[in-house]
Structure formats: structure tokens, C-alpha cells
Amino acid sequence: MILSRIHLATFLVATAAACMPAAAQLASKPGAVVTTPHVRAELVAHAPDGVSPGAPVWVGLQITHQPEWHTYWKNAGDSGLPTELNWTLPAGVAAGEIAWPVPKKIPIGNLANYGYEGTVLLPVPLEVSSNFKPPLALGTGASGLDIRLKATWLVCRKECIPEEGEFTLALPLQGSTALHKAEFDAAQAAQPQPLDKPGTVEVSGNNLQVRLEGLPAAVQGKTLGFFPETPELIRTAAVSGKDWTQTWQGGTWTATLPLADQRSASPTTLPLVVTLAEADRQPGQPVAWRTEAPVSGTWPATAPRAEVSPALQAALAANAANAAAAPAPPTELPAQPAGTFVVALLGAVLGGLLLNLMPCVFPILAIKVLGFARQAGNRSAHRTAGLAYTGGVMLSFLALGGAMLALRAAGAQLGWGFQLQSPAVVAALAALFTLIGLNLAGVFEFGRAAPLSVCSAQAKHPIANDFLSGVLAVVIASPCTAPFMGVSLGFAIGLPAAQALLLFAALGLGLALPYLVAGFVPAIARLLPKPGPWMNTLRRLLAFPMFATVAWLVWVLGQQSGIDGAGTLLALLVCMAAIVWALTLRGRTRLVIATVLVAFTAVLTAAIGRNVLQTVEPAKLASSTGQRWQPWSAERVAELTGAGQPVFIDFTAAWCVTCQYNKKATLADADVLADFDGKKVAMLRADWTRRDPAITAALTSLGRSGVPLYVLQAPGKPPVVLTEILGKDEVRAALAAL
Amino acid sequence: MSLSPSSDSRSIRAARHARAALSRASRRAVVAAAVALGASFLMGNNAFAAPAVGQQAPDFVAVDTSGAKHKLSDFAGKFVVLEWTNPGCPFVRKHYNSGNMPATQKSATAQGVVWLSVNSTERAASDYLQPAALDAWMKSQKASPTAVLMDEDGVIGQAYGARTTPHIFIIDPKGVLVYAGGIDSIASARPDDIKSATNYVNQALGEAFGGKPISTASTRPYGCSVKYKT
Numbered sequence: 006m007i008l009s010r011i012h013l014a015t016f017l018v019a020t021a022a023a024c025m026p027a028a029a030q031l032a033s034k035p036g037a038v039v040t041t042p043h044v045r046a047e048l049v050a051h052a053p054d055g056v057s058p059g060a061p062v063w064v065g066l067q068i069t070h071q072p073e074w075h076t077y078w079k080n081a082g083d084s085g086l087p088t089e090l091n092w093t094l095p096a097g098v099a100a101g102e103i104a105w106p107v108p109k110k111i112p113i114g115n116l117a118n119y120g121y122e123g124t125v126l127l128p129v130p131l132e133v134s135s136n137f138k139p140p141l142a143l144g145t146g147a148s149g150l151d152i153r154l155k156a157t158w159l160v161c162r163k164e165c166i167p168e169e170g171e172f173t174l175a176l177p178l179q180g181s182t183a184l185h186k187a188e189f190d191a192a193q194a195a196q197p198q199p200l201d202k203p204g205t206v207e208v209s210g211n212n213l214q215v216r217l218e219g220l221p222a223a224v225q226g227k228t229l230g231f232f233p234e235t236p237e238l239i240r241t242a243a244v245s246g247k248d249w250t251q252t253w254q255g256g257t258w259t260a261t262l263p264l265a266d267q268r269s270a271s272p273t274t275l276p277l278v279v280t281l282a283e284a285d286r287q288p289g290q291p292v293a294w295r296t297e298a299p300v301s302g303t304w305p306a307t308a309p310r311a312e313v314s315p316a317l318q319a320a321l322a323a324n325a326a327n328a329a330a331a332p333a334p335p336t337e338l339p340a341q342p343a344g345t346f347v348v349a350l351l352g353a354v355l356g357g358l359l360l361n362l363m364p365c366v367f368p369i370l371a372i373k374v375l376g377f378a379r380q381a382g383n384r385s386a387h388r389t390a391g392l393a394y395t396g397g398v399m400l401s402f403l404a405l406g407g408a409m410l411a412l413r414a415a416g417a418q419l420g421w422g423f424q425l426q427s428p429a430v431v432a433a434l435a436a437l438f439t440l441i442g443l444n445l446a447g448v449f450e451f452g453r454a455a456p457l458s459v460c461s462a463q464a465k466h467p468i469a470n471d472f473l474s475g476v477l478a479v480v481i482a483s484p485c486t487a488p489f490m491g492v493s494l495g496f497a498i499g500l501p502a503a504q505a506l507l508l509f510a511a512l513g514l515g516l517a518l519p520y521l522v523a524g525f526v527p528a529i530a531r532l533l534p535k536p537g538p539w540m541n542t543l544r545r546l547l548a549f550p551m552f553a554t555v556a557w558l559v560w561v562l563g564q565q566s567g568i569d570g571a572g573t574l575l576a577l578l579v580c581m582a583a584i585v586w587a588l589t590l591r592g593r594t595r596l597v598i599a600t601v602l603v604a605f606t607a608v609l610t611a612a613i614g615r616n617v618l619q620t621v622e623p624a625k626l627a628s629s630t631g632q633r634w635q636p637w638s639a640e641r642v643a644e645l646t647g648a649g650q651p652v653f654i655d656f657t658a659a660w661c662v663t664c665q666y667n668k669k670a671t672l673a674d675a676d677v678l679a680d681f682d683g684k685k686v687a688m689l690r691a692d693w694t695r696r697d698p699a700i701t702a703a704l705t706s707l708g709r710s711g712v713p714l715y716v717l718q719a720p721g722k723p724p725v726v727l728t729e730i731l732g733k734d735e736v737r738a739a740l741a742a743l
Numbered sequence: 744m745s746l747s748p749s750s751d752s753r754s755i756r757a758a759r760h761a762r763a764a765l766s767r768a769s770r771r772a773v774v775a776a777a778v779a780l781g782a783s784f785l786m787g788n789n790a791f792a793a794p795a796v797g798q799q800a801p802d803f804v805a806v807d808t809s810g811a812k813h814k815l816s817d818f819a820g821k822f823v824v825l826e827w828t829n830p831g832c833p834f835v836r837k838h839y840n841s842g843n844m845p846a847t848q849k850s851a852t853a854q855g856v857v858w859l860s861v862n863s864t865e866r867a868a869s870d871y872l873q874p875a876a877l878d879a880w881m882k883s884q885k886a887s888p889t890a891v892l893m894d895e896d897g898v899i900g901q902a903y904g905a906r907t908t909p910h911i912f913i914i915d916p917k918g919v920l921v922y923a924g925g926i927d928s929i930a931s932a933r934p935d936d937i938k939s940a941t942n943y944v945n946q947a948l949g950e951a952f953g954g955k956p957i958s959t960a961s962t963r964p965y966g967c968s969v970k971y972k973t
Binding site: 083084085086113114115116118157159161163164165166167236237266267268269270639640698702705 | 793794795796798799801802831832833834868869870901902904906907923924930931932933961962963964965966967968969970971973
């Protein structure tokens with residue numbers, strides 16, 4: 006605490022020093038220059054024909070920024086403030102508006118600003134009328150125009166410092182003031198040119214459709230930057246080509262820009278600037294164009310008021326009941342009564358047991374069958390293997406549970422099965438299973454591809470080996486929540502840390518139980534066949550579940566990264582297989598072929614490797630499955646139930662095999678679908694293949710943290726949650742009860 | 744292509760290789776698991792739509808400066824104000840040093856409103872404050888929020904689309920976002936502007952308690968950028 010006080014004190018002193026207003030650092034008499042730690046600002050003028058009515062007179066503030074610091078354009082973007090100039094001028098002289106030069110987009114994380122770095126001149130035209138009476142300077146005979154400026158600007162890097170300065174300048178009436186001609190010319194060249202035609206802006210859904218005509222022929226086909234002068238309108242940080250698109254059709258430029266989530270502006274006319282990219286700018290040619298386009302279409306109304314979820318309704322009721330008591334914020338989640346908790350633990354063990362029967366655990370089964378075949382007849386080895394495997398499984402579950410608790414503490418809303426929501430992890434697993442499959446199929450032997458010492462060191466530690474295959478089991482099994490497991494997990498998320506970890510341990514125990522029993526009950530161990538030639542056959546056979554797993558993982562990645570991602574992954578897997586094969590060759594052949602293949606793979610990875618990690622927008626479900634399924638959203642559910650229609654929601658993910666089974670079996674059954682139609686049930690699908698916080702939140706509110714989850718919700722009734730391995734009869738009974 | 748039956752010696756060698764394969768597979772599995780966990784932490788910052796006024800406010804759990812946990816849904820039935828803050832930002836100091844923000848907090852909490860100040864400044868930022876230091880600063884400013892929440896990973900900030908410090912969100916008793924935007928109507932760092940500005944938070948809460956619809960529900964937040972973890 007004392008330390009933190011000291012920290013605080015130094016911090017306050019430091020920030021106070023950093024934020025001394027520039028004015029305080031000035032000499033008593035203002036001049037034309039103000040220098041702060043972050044900028045040098047100078048009041049400059051350009052009056053080539055002297056100061057008289059009708060003659061061009063320009064003044065301006067020239068700001069030279071320290072590297073990395075910037076000040077802001079008239080629309081500052083997501084944060085910041087535009088520079089302000091307040092002039093004090095003699096009667097008969099009036100200052101115009103700032104002629105803002107073309108700004109630069111400055112991204113900062115998920116946000117973006119519009120502003121200036123380096124040196125910028127903000128020019129302002131002065132209008133001298135015939136009312137202007139120049140003061141007669143005594144003694145010298147020369148008279149001048151006294152200009153006073155009070156400027157305030159916000160200068161930011163990551164931190165922001167508001168600064169201000171007072172400036173004075175005396176402009177001679179006769180003669181030419183042109184010392185800063187080059188800077189004023191540059192500022193003039195950086196002005197956007199007015200477009201002849203205003204263009205159009207149309208609001209469509211949550212986007213703006215901008216259409217501009219009359220841009221010069223030299224610009225056509227070039228990618229333009231877009232700067233709206235109205236703040237709080239579009240998503241400032243949207244990236245061209247990713248979040249917003251632009252196309253040329255002949256001389257017409259059209260762009261689709263996303264509106265800001267929290268838009269507070271709804272203009273009828275949108276002043277906007279489009280700019281050439283730095284690389285496309287030619288000296289002596291315009292670099293940007295400005296127009297004030299009329300806005301058509303209707304601004305999206307604010308979202309319909311969301312329905313109150315049952316969980317929230319319960320919380321409301323509970324809070325109303327507790328209103329009499331003094332409200333103390335809960336600091337620890339309430340512990341569950343012991344009885345319920347024991348049931349939950351048993352459920353977790355059962356859930357873990359059932360996990361063994363899930364398709365995604367099959368590759369592990371294959372590996373373990375080999376493992377037992379290897380050690381037949383060695384009872385103590387069996388015991389140790391079973392124990393080590395159990396240890397691996399349980400510790401992994403505890404680690405996952407601990408990670409989940411840590412995330413829960415950080416307020417992140419994350420559900421079970423999150424590993425396979427990341428394309429990088431899916432790709433890595435596909436590579437891993439391809440290697441295992443190739444090895445089992447006999448394409449290469451690890452003894453050749455790695456130094457012998459490594460292999461023998463591995464062989465000396467069978468216990469570590471079993472432990473690690475237990476870890477592997479958990480990684481693969483986690484996406485499939487068997488019945489009970491989902492309930493247990495939903496239960497665990499709202500439990501104190503110790504109880505939640507116990508629940509995770511019970512899940513792990515259930516998963517490891519079959520092997521543990523096989524290790525300790527000799528009868529089961531004796532059922533295992535003796536080693537012999539059949540092992541070779543078995544080994545070849547076991548390659549196929551591995552490759553089947555790869556096929557499934559490629560399909561999962563295709564759901565996340567699209568067909569390009571899946572294709573790229575397959576190409577890279579082929580390359581990897583070829584490299585592995587090349588390493589089994591001998592002598593010079595090995596060197597040459599392996600080098601060529603590695604080089605080729607490197608080129609391929611550089612060229613298209615990105616495809617694997619990209620995420621594509623979920624395809625519209627309606628297009629692929631006719632009109633039956635609609636994409637899920639909380640608003641849509643509220644809308645449908647509000648209109649009196651019952652709703653069936655399928656929470657699913659591509660990497661969840663149980664979900665796919667249900668989709669192809671029960672949810673495709675003609676009788677079941679006929680019942681759905683008979684009850685006029687709207688069917689919504691919530692796809693959790695990629696992480697989606699809205700779906701995570703919905704799962705949590707239903708007391709679950711994984712998929713599959715099937716919910717039937719009738720208007721005015723609590724939602725009915727169906728079992729995870731969906732039976733036809735169960736669905737039909739639930740529908741009949743509507 | 745001819746298939747020959749395999750001999751005994753080959754099958755034993757195969758078993759040895761299978762063992763090697765298994766041990767390699769296990770090691771790779773550990774790496775994959777580590778990658779999986781790591782990636783899930785890294786990939787939590789996907790941009791997603793922040794709620795608009797009129798939509799359900801995302802629920803969250805956060806730890807305050809004294810280590811206590813707070814869950815938004817625990818406050819169901821009350822108005823909740825979320826105030827993004829960072830003592831290193833001059834705009835925040837404008838509203839604290841002048842007493843404006845503490846006064847706004849006091850008047851809100853006196854009416855039974857829950858006021859949560861949220862700091863989403865990343866640990867690596869030059870003006871990041873440890874929970875105890877942030878708490879001390881708040882006390883030194885005579886601030887009276889219900890709690891000061893630490894959001895160094897920016898999860899809550901990103902969920903709400905908080906852009907500036909200060910940036911204010913008001914959530915009604917049903918959990919719906921009813922105001923999002925600035926603290927007041929004059930975007931500047933000058934404390935002198937406070938007295939002539941409209942305090943949007945006081946106005947919105949006044950209208951809500953008076954049973955009137957909130958007239959100005961979304962405004963332009965102004966201030967420093969929130970220094971999110973990138």
C-alpha cells in the first residue's frame with residue numbers, strides 16, 4: 006500500500022509536469038512561435054500583394070509534431086478533438102474557416118482517428134473590407150495589421166495532452182509577405198477539390214452506400230480513402246477491403262461503409278472527402294475530392310427492446326425479494342448444498358464415462374489399444390499405465406478448469422470446447438494427426454526422422470508416455486459434451502473455485518475410468534491378445550481413423566476459414582507428408598529432394614498460408630437449407646415469441662460431432678419435421694463454430710457452457726431444454742406438449 | 744502393386760516404431776494443448792458488435808480494486824452507470840479535479856443508482872495504475888462510485904465499444920442500454936466549459952426517474968482513446 010502511494014505520487018508529479026499548459030511555459034510576451042515538448046507551433050502569414058481590400062491574405066497555424074505525435078482533423082474520429090483557432094482582429098478584418106488539408110487515418114488498436122503527423126499548416130483566409138482603418142504607427146511611419154491568435158489543440162501519441170498558445174503577428178500593409186509561400190502552396194495542394202456532381206449517399210440496413218461521379222479519369226480504378234466530416238456516423242476503424250468495400254464501374258465510384266454500432270448522428274447531407282493513397286499522389290495533381298452528398302433512405306431505428314431472459318427474470322424477482330435487506334455486493338459465489346453437489350459429481354463421472362463412446366475420442370481409443378497390446382502380460386506395467394493415464398486426464402481437466410476459472414474471474418465469457426474455435430489450433434491438430442497417420446501407415450519411421458537418442462529416451466519413460474496420451478485424450482474430447490457433462494459444466498461455472506475444480510476432476514475420472522479398471526482388474530487385461538504379426542495389420546488399420554480425423558478437422562477448418570482455408574490446409578498437409586517421406590531417403594537424393602520440397606513448402610506457405618488463419622463470415626444458413634432454418638439472434642427469438650410463434654433453437658458447431666449426428670438423424674427426420682410444421686414452430690440455428698459472445702451468453706443464461714443444446718421455447722412459457730443426444734420421440738413429445 | 748505378408752521381425756519392429764510414434768504423438772499433443780490454451784487467450788479480442796441504445800447490455804463479471812467480484816446481472820432491478828476512466832487522461836482529470844464527476848456520482852448513487860467506474864487501460868501503458876493506486880487516486884478525488892473495476896484485458900471495454908475516457912453507458916433495471924456517449928455536451932479539455940455544458944448523465948437519470956423517455960440517448964463521447972491491450 007505504501008509502495009502504491011509512492012507510485013501514485015510519482016505518477017501524479019510526472020503527469021502534472023507533462024501537462025503543464027503551453028501557455029505557462031511561455032515568456033511573458035507572446036510572439037509568433039510556441040514550443041511545447043510535443044509540438045512547435047507558429048503563426049505564419051502569406052500576403053504576396055500586401056494587405057488591402059480584395060488582396061489575398063492568408064494566415065495560418067503551422068504545427069510541427071514530434072515523431073509519433075499527432076493533432077486532429079475537423080472530424081477527429083473515435084476520440085480526440087480538432088484544433089481550435091480563435092482570432093482577435095481589428096475592425097474591418099474577418100477570419101474565414103480553416104481550410105483543412107487532407108488528413109491521415111491513424112489506427113490505434115480497434116479504434117481509429119483522423120489527423121496529422123509531421124508538419125501541417127492549417128490555413129485561414131482573412132477578408133479585409135474597406136472599413137479597415139490601419140493604425141498609424143508613430144515614429145516609424147510604417148503601419149501594420151495586428152493579428153492575435155489563441156489556439157488550443159490536443160496532441161496525442163497514446164497519451165493525450167491538451168495544449169494552448171497565444172500568438173501575435175504584425176503584418177506589414179505595404180510590400181509583400183511571402184516568406185512562407187512554399188508552406189501555403191503545399192497546404193493549397195493538400196486541399197480536397199470540390200466535385201462537380203454532389204453524388205449520393207443511401208442508408209441501407211446498417212450500411213451507407215456512397216456513389217460518386219465526376220472523379221478525374223486518372224483516378225479511376227484506384228483505391229480511395231474515405232473521410233466523413235460528420236463524426237459518430239461510420240465505424241471509423243473499418244479497414245478497406247475487409248470491413249468496407251469499394252468498386253469502380255466506369256467513371257462511377259461506389260462504396261459500402263458500415264455504420265457505427267453506437268451512431269449518434271443521422272445527417273440529411275453528408276460532407277465527405279475521398280483521397281488518393283499516398284503512393285498514387287502525383288505532384289501538381291489534386292490528391293483528394295470533397296462533396297456534400299444528400300442522404301436518402303431511412304436510418305435504422307434503434308433495436309427493439311430486448312425481452313427479459315428467464316435468468317434475468319429470476320434475478321429481478323430475487324432482488325425484489327431482497328430489497329428489504331441491505332444490499333451487499335456478493336464477493337464470492339454461493340456454494341451449492343451438499344446433496345445437489347454429490348449428484349452433480351456423479352453426473353460428471355457418468356458424463357466422463359460416456360465421453361469414451363463419443364466419436365471424437367475414437368483416435369485416443371486407437372492409440373490406447375496399441376498401448377495395451379504393447380504391454381500385454383506385464384501386470385504392474387498395466388497398473389502404472391492406467392494410473393499415469395488417469396493422472397494425465399485428470400490433471401488436464403483440472404488445468405482446463407483452472408484456465409476457465411481464471412477467465413471467469415477476468416470476466417470473459419467462454420464456454421467449453423473453445424480450443425477448436427481457433428483455426429490455428431484446428432490446423433495444428435490436423436498436421437499432428439496426419440503425421441500420426443503417416444507413421445502408422447508405414448510411410449516413415451520415427452527412428453529415421455529423428456536422432457536415435459531421442460527415441461530411446463522416450464522409450465525409457467513409458468509412464469510419461471501414458472500420462473501425455475491422457476492429456477491428448479482431454480484435448481480432443483473436450484468439444485463433445487456428452488449428456489450430464491453440459492449440465493455439470495453449467496453448474497461448475499457458477500460455483501466457488503474449489504467445488505468447480507472438484508467437478509472437473511470428476512469429469513476426468515469418468516473419462517479415464519475404463520483404462521484404470523483395465524489396468525487393475527487382470528480379467529480385463531487378460532482379454533487383451535498377445536503380441537504377434539497381427540499388430541502390424543492393426544497398426545496399418547489404425548492409420549485410417551487418424552486420416553478420418555484429419556478429414557473431419559479439414560471440414561471444421563473449412564467452416565471457419567472457408568474453402569480457401571481448407572484447400573490451403575490440404576495443400577500444406579500434402580507438402581508436409583512429402584517432406585517427411587523425403588527425410589526417409591538416403592544420401593544425396595535425400596538432401597536434394599528434401600531441400601527442394603522444403604523450399605517449395607516455404608514459398609507456398611508465404612503465398613497462401615494466410616488463408617488457413619482467416620475467418621470468413623458465416624454463410625447464410627437459409628440459402629443452404631432452404632427456408633426452414635434461420636440464423637439465430639436474441640432479437641429474432643424475442644421478435645418471434647413476441648408475435649406468438651413457438652421457437653426451436655439448435656445451438657451447434659461444426660467441430661461437435663454429436664451436433665452433426667443429431668442434425669443428420671433426428672433433425673432431418675420427416676415425421677419430426679412434419680410435427681414442427683404442424684405446430685408452426687420457427688427453427689433457428691445458432692452456429693458456435695467460431696467464438697460468438699452472443700451465443701456464449703445465451704448458453705450461459707440456459708445454465709450450459711457447451712453444445713449441442715436444443716431449446717423449445719413457447720411464448721409465455723419457460724424454455725424446454727432437450728437432451729443432447731436428441732431422440733425423435735423426445736422431440737415429438739415436447740412438440741405435442743406445446 | 745504387390746502385397747506381401749509381413750514377417751514376425753517386421754511386426755516387432757513395427758511395434759517399436761509404433762511406440763516411438765506414440766511418444767512423439769503425446770509430445771505433440773502437449774504442444775497442441777498449449778497452443779490451444781494460448782490461442783484462446785489471444786483470440787479473445789475479436790471485434791464484435793457493441794450494443795446499441797435499446798439493446799440488451801452484455802453481462803460481465805469483473806474484479807474491483809479491492810479484489811471483490813461484481814456481476815452486472817447481480818444489479819438487475821437497478822439503474823447502472825458504467826464510466827470508463829483513466830486518471831492519466833487530461834479529460835478525466837478535467838471532470839475529477841473540478842469535482843464534476845464526483846458530484847455526478849454522488850447524486851446518482853444517492854438515488855439508488857449503481858455506479859461502476861471501469862479502467863480498461865492495459866498493464867503496459869505508461870499511465871497504468873495498480874488497483875491500490877487507482878483506489879487511492881479515486882479517494883484523493885473524493886469520488887464515490889459503487890466500485891472501480893479493473894479491465895486490463897479490455898474485455899468489458901470491447902464488449903461495450905468504449906472508445907474514450909470518459910465514456911458513459913447507462914443500463915436500465917431490465918438490463919437494457921438506455922444511454923451511450925459523453926459525460927456532457929461541450930467537447931473540450933477546459934474545466935471552464937463544465938458550467939455551461941449540459942450534463943447528459945444527470946439529464947438522462949432525471950428523465951428516467953421522472954418516468955419520461957430519455958431525450959438524448961446517444962451522444963458523442965469525447966476524451967483520450969481507451970488504451971486497450973493490442
